Amino acid sequence: MMRAAIVNRPLDATALLAEVASDAHGATTLFVGTVRNVNSGRAVSGIEYSAYDAMATVELQRILDETALRFTDVSVVVEHRVGTLALQEASVIIATAHAHRAPALDAQRYVIEELKKRVPVWKREHYTDGTREWVGAAS
Amino acid sequence: MMRAAIVNRPLDATALLAEVASDAHGATTLFVGTVRNVNSGRAVSGIEYSAYDAMATVELQRILDETALRFTDVSVVVEHRVGTLALQEASVIIATAHAHRAPALDAQRYVIEELKKRVPVWKREHYTDGTREWVGAAS
């Protein structure tokens, strides 16, 4: 089970856990990225995520292909949400599962680290003072 | 939020995720250990978990204390189930959360590795051929 998607609806951790479930697995992991209330000392009220949808989906799929090669028989499902998210809402969820815990955990780490580096998704933070700013952009 | 327990009821991943949730967190992880259908080449039908309950709770708490020192401001909830579990049922769930992903992931790894080494819990596998065997015991 390997699936990647960019979606514009709320993410469902329980559904992703169920998707990787199998009685051949002994270990399942979840990584959930959520909108937090502060960044670089500024009070955040929400984050607007946007993506180069077509490429983001393809790049996520490339990451899953690499993950499958590195961790034989691992299952991974990853969804990244776009749109405007409130505090505590999930922007990304990665579920991994494997017979053993080391590959399940290593795959989880690999996917989130590569996603952060390569997947064309951007965020514009909305601050409680009414201003907005692209995160990570040269400005 | 730091909590550890040995319980004899089904584990609830959603409840543990909710327990560590906070809008100060940007990253949440879950580790779920489940009963798988094969071990060392033998077909497993279920696993009977038992614990030295009082010490297991204390040892889990010690691990959480160490985790709190290593990863400042991390939240961790861990529950280990005892009793007889069917295939795919969860024996252990660890939820961690932190402002940033690295400490959330590192804490997850630390807790499961230490739990495996130190927490006095034992399992007797039940095989589809009707036999049972303690796992890891000198025999």
Added chain:
Amino acid sequence: MLLFASYADALGASEIVLDVPEGTTVRDLVTAVRARAPHAALPPQPLVAVNQAYAGPDDVLTLGDEVALIPPVAGG
């Protein structure tokens, strides 16, 4: 050429059309974008994707390629 996020804001469009000669490289294209929008604050070597994959500065563009200028990614 597709533009996203801070680059779309900086260039005031989510897509721009550039007339480039045959044999144009990714590097040439970035130079053309700078010429067209001299006040847009682009980094020294902005990331470029060609047909939804990251491209190097010496990669040569072909008619019909889907080209995109990729701001620093910030997913997760």
Added chain:
Amino acid sequence: MLLFASYADALGASEIVLDVPEGTTVRDLVTAVRARAPHAALPPQPLVAVNQAYAGPDDVLTLGDEVALIPPVAGG
């Protein structure tokens, strides 16, 4: 002394009472267990917990201590 899992099976009880003199160490106690159950297959240095914490072989026991013989753990 509390016994669990495979050790409880091997010694046929979940708790055994051993009469030991003052100054008895964890090592002495393990020797006493072996003497009492010579056919139980214990490893060379079984883990022992005293008052719900792992103890070393030279730790000295005190009246009222909760002592347990800990089989190889297999949680998770």
